[in-house]
Amino acid sequence: FPTGALDPNGTIVPITTDRGFTNHEHIDELGLIHMNGRIYDPTIGRFMSADPNIQSPSDIQSYNRYAYGLNNPLMYTDPSGYFNLLKSLGLDGPARAITNAFHSTIGRIAITVAVAYFTGYYDGGIFGANGVFAGTFATTNGIAIANGAAAGFAAGFVGSGGDFKSGVIGGITGAAFGYVGGEWEAGTLGNIAGHAAVGCASSSMSGGDCGSGALSAGFSAWASSKLPTAWAEEERLVAVTVIGGTSSVIGGGKFENGATTAAFGYLFNALGHSGKFGSVVIERDDGSIETRTGGSLSWRNYNPGNMRAGVSGYDAIGRNSGFAIFPDEETGFGAVVANLNTPRYQGLTVGQAIATWAPGSDGNDPVRYASQVSRWTGLNAETRMNALNSDQVNSVANSIKRYEGWRAGSVHIKPAPSN
Secondary structure, three states, rough: OOOOOOOOOOOOOOOOEEOHHHEEEEEEOOOOEEEOOOOEEOOOOOOOOOOOOOOOOOOHHHHOOOOOHOOOOOOOOOOOOOOOOOHHHHHHHHHHHHHHOOOHHHHHHHHHHHHHHHOHHHHOOOOOOOOOOOOOOHHHHHHHHHHHHHHHHHHHHOOOOOOOHHHHHHHHHHHHHHHHHOOOOOOOOOHHHHHHHHHHHHHOOOOOOOHHHHHHHHHHHHHHHHOOOOOHHHHHHHHHHHHHHHHHHHHOOOOHHHHHHHHHHHHHHHHOOOOOOEEEEEOOOOOOOOEOOOOOOHOOOOOOOOHHHHHHEOOOOOOOOOEEEEOOHHHHHHHHHHOOOHHHOOOEHHHHHHHHHOOHHHOOOHHHHHHHHHHHOOOOOEHHHHHHHHHHHHHHHHHHHHHHOOOOOEEEOOOOOOO
């Protein structure tokens, strides 16, 4: 009883269940909670007797001997009424840091983006060649969409503190960005418009403004293609996140919403199709699945010259990060040679041809590029392309392959299903 007297006749019996918060025994008739060590009164938020132990002499809350869990029940549990569990296990520091992060706008953004990064991008994502669901999808675009959906859901769910609806919205947003990246090359009008459309839809589903969502996603998509190429992907991700948040505020929206949408767009669109840590997966004519993992992007695409997607007449079989994918190295190299022999290049000098192949507007350094090609081929940069013989053109093509960073990885062939 509240007076401290015993109840030998067992007259205090809960009406339905005797278990509640942290599985403590609730005595509903008296409005009390029996923690076996002490009795707690939830109405006043205090224990009915003092804690005989001072758990943490350096923590002033330990001297509040009638309080539950250092007066912080959202962070700590107190199994017996004597010691809080996290403090006893030495986990109160990490728990406090996580709680503080969720109460901070920057912290929530960081947590959301980190979950998305490690779920849907790092090491190819969970549907990539090294992921737990490797082989589920047979195309690079399929993998990007699946990674976007899974990582978007995980990031939305965790970043919102466990809200399922936020997870679903994140999953839809991530998948949509993955699709946009497979359809339009980064930095193009179609890609920027696709970003804006996804940003609008995502913001509207979250109860926000379509305009601010479209502005943050579209502008950050454009800006990501203008960032210095020397920046690491992580640096670019941070920059895009800040740009997206700022754009959202300018458009009348929230910084957090714009930042998260922009980060999703960059992760599942630009990076999701870059293959930096991932792989290129193609379905061959015989039904088998070929996975090219590791190495450089040019090697994974079997595209030694990093020719843009959309080229016609060169037997390309797909696209990845805006570049064409070829069925094998021989076909890809042949496409480079054939392109150099077209009128577009034949009327130029070697230096002009390289500047056309790798323009400065794409983040290249044409002068350095041409200088390296001249050094490796022994050709003067002022030599005209139509004056070269076939061996010299092949030499230029091999120099392009070398400059573009061709580095072989590994190929895995999954046989076609037997009938």
